[in-house]
Amino acid sequence: MNQDVTPTFRPLYQQIKEALLARVVSGEWSPGSFIPSESALSNQYGVSVGTLRKALDALAQENVLIRYQGKGTVVATHDSDRSLFQFFCLVGLDGKRSLPISRVLIRERRAATTEETEALALGTSEDVIHIRRIRELDERPALLEDLVVSARNFAGLEEQPSPLPNTLYHLYQQRFGRSVAHAEERIFAVAADDKDKGCLGVETGTPLLEIRRIAKDLQGNPLEYRISRCETHSHCYLNEL
Amino acid sequence: MNQDVTPTFRPLYQQIKEALLARVVSGEWSPGSFIPSESALSNQYGVSVGTLRKALDALAQENVLIRYQGKGTVVATHDSDRSLFQFFCLVGLDGKRSLPISRVLIRERRAATTEETEALALGTSEDVIHIRRIRELDERPALLEDLVVSARNFAGLEEQPSPLPNTLYHLYQQRFGRSVAHAEERIFAVAADDKDKGCLGVETGTPLLEIRRIAKDLQGNPLEYRISRCETHSHCYLNEL
DNA sequence: TAGTGGTCTAGACCACGGT
């Protein structure tokens, strides 16, 4: 029986794709900047434009690059365009998306729990930075978020910058060079506890959505573990399949 | 100011793509059958293989076609392979997916409610076929599903076949020639009522996930409206972004 | 007008599945 452990074959455009990705990950090409043109790159790698284009298109498909006809190709950022909503699935009952406003309640550095250690793949007894905030939609509290990141990778986040921006992923990218590329969300139905009552203004026992998200970078390393609790009278979680 | 209402340009491969899609939708190429080879099709349409390939690849990307190297291209079906799980987001707490088993409680033809009329884009006072079933995961009731389809498009579904198959979308495709291609799910947190108590064996008031799904065909016409209620102690809803 | 990415072509060779 042939074990077939050998990959027997590896498309050129995939190798090119990985080489390009490496240059993004390494920071050689930073988010928001233009990368060399197709013809320049095809010369660099000694492949035809067509092959190189296939690699670029694949990376654009995965939201790593953004292509602009007539202008060039840029490394994707988290502030630009509609990529803001890539990780935000809450919509109004009418299907409209609106931008949440944040109010920070807690911002501290502390030891990681075992749950957080597992979710973030930390070493033993590492610290995390914990942020709790309320996010308002249409001027009413809609979301209670508790999120943690590794204190090692995000040193100083607990005190600076003093007003946290509304979109944290943009900050992770700009200030710490860590870009969230994928996320995995698990959704549960839970009953509101006293904390939820105080923060969201709902009765204790009210059914809430609990969304547990692990956000990962391009290589699949976990960057952030976030638990959101959300009341669903005027909003819901939307997923298109 | 230029209104830019004119599309000014329309890629050839997109026109080809639509032409191919039309042949799938019309039933000329039925699910599970092989379509002509790339070279045959490129001759038919008078375009190069490269252009035709781009159209095929786009359709494969959208799960309309499945390409097998060395064999040919087939129209996708709902029984084949892992496409079973394309619309099933519930996983165990360990992340493992398992196949649910169904027990039908209600199966009837009746007038549509206004909510159903809107969701399915029906005309005035049309009938629907309503099915209620319990789906078990790991031998315990996990899901209570209520689904409706247009009685006009699915005539006879309320009585035949007498034992309903576990995977309804396959039946829709085989028996009624309607293929579910996309779906849109809205998720809410709700409290269990007496019906849930009887069917799922949970206490009244227990928080449940309520998943409202509208399943659509290739052209975006709604085919089925489904409301599922789900308890999340041993399972959860998984979404990858 | 120059430079970019987008489209399209024609043809070569490779990997895979079946005969």
Added chain:
DNA sequence: CCGTGGTCTAGACCACTAG
């Protein structure tokens, strides 16, 4: 061995942007 889809190439022309 043949036919299929998969990869790769080289080059032409089109559409968009900017100076």
